[in-house]
Amino acid sequence: MSRVEGKVALITGGASGIGLSAAALLAKEGAKVVIGDFNIEGAKEAAEAIIADGGEAAAIFLDASKEESIKAAVDFTVDQYGTLNVMFNNVGLTNLQKDLDVVNIDLEEWDRLMNVNTKSVLLGSRFAIPHMIEAGGGSIINTASMSAFAADSIRSAYGASKAAVVNLTKYIAAQYGKNNIRCNAVAPGLILTPAAKNNIPPQVLDMFEKYNALSYHGEADDIGYTVLFLASDESKFITGQTIQVEGGHYLSNPTMPDFNALMKQGK
Numbered sequence: 001m002s003r004v005e006g007k008v009a010l011i012t013g014g015a016s017g018i019g020l021s022a023a024a025l026l027a028k029e030g031a032k033v034v035i036g037d038f039n040i041e042g043a044k045e046a047a048e049a050i051i052a053d054g055g056e057a058a059a060i061f062l063d064a065s066k067e068e069s070i071k072a073a074v075d076f077t078v079d080q081y082g083t084l085n086v087m088f089n090n091v092g093l094t095n096l097q098k099d100l101d102v103v104n105i106d107l108e109e110w111d112r113l114m115n116v117n118t119k120s121v122l123l124g125s126r127f128a129i130p131h132m133i134e135a136g137g138g139s140i141i142n143t144a145s146m147s148a149f150a151a152d153s154i155r156s157a158y159g160a161s162k163a164a165v166v167n168l169t170k171y172i173a174a175q176y177g178k179n180n181i182r183c184n185a186v187a188p189g190l191i192l193t194p195a196a197k198n199n200i201p202p203q204v205l206d207m208f209e210k211y212n213a214l215s216y217h218g219e220a221d222d223i224g225y226t227v228l229f230l231a232s233d234e235s236k237f238i239t240g241q242t243i244q245v246e247g248g249h250y251l252s253n254p255t256m257p258d259f260n261a262l263m264k265q266g267k
């Protein structure tokens, strides 16, 4: 028996990166997967690849900034496969140009990121929960970020929006646990998705590697496998948690790499 045999999953932002990995792994382990993305061509390609591999999948246009679009994707999933057992609220945006420090942040960008990164999680859950109750339970998984826990010189809205995802995850878990609905989040550190590979200069990648406890970068499948675990009944007693998948980047005293360098110099 496969790990999520017969479960029906909707994934937002499933055409690329973390969502794409989760879609492929869930389908490989027996789930019927709906890939929602505003890159509909990418979503269709992802679904076709799953079908070519012997899995079951469908694609739908989804704009995570719009309530009616999220509802339509949930309705489509239930029409297509009869139920909804796993909701992966994964879409999230960042903007290095406009999401700045608190004095200089563009306030329209603050609203946009709060809407897409946090409200879409609320809405995806709101529309999925009645179907999950009807199905006798389900698993909601949200993509947070390590930016929820550690501050940066810019990206104030991103960090605040992801911290809200961490807390909303607890509220959903507390409110619907008695309906056999679990809700957890995954907080990725830097993950080399196509977007990250294209946008982050090599010096910055080296900097991240230096501060990881492990000596390599994270990949989309590192998050995909965590999502698979949280979607499966293997995690049936875990709820309200945010699992940090970050290579030990935030594990130690932040001065440790510099301290080690000093020790090497014999100072």
Ligand SMILES: NC(=O)c1ccc[n+]([C@@H]2O[C@H](COP(=O)([O-])OP(=O)(O)OC[C@H]3O[C@@H](n4cnc5c(N)ncnc54)[C@H](O)[C@@H]3O)[C@@H](O)[C@H]2O)c1
Pocket (backbone or CB within 6 Å): 012, 013, 014, 015, 016, 017, 018, 019, 036, 037, 038, 039, 042, 062, 063, 064, 065, 090, 091, 092, 093, 094, 116, 143, 144, 145, 146, 187, 188, 189, 190, 191, 192, 193, 194, 195, 196
């Ligand atoms: N990659 C990282 O290092 C990293 C680290 C921490 C958190 N995250 C979070 O992981 C999630 C996925 O990121 P990723 O790195 O896989 O990104 P990605 O760019 O590879 O994929 C994101 C997908 O979401 C889709 N999308 C974007 N906006 C959308 C919208 N409004 N409606 C519908 N679809 C939309 C894109 O078309 C794309 O297919 C995000 O929530 C992000 O904040 C990523």
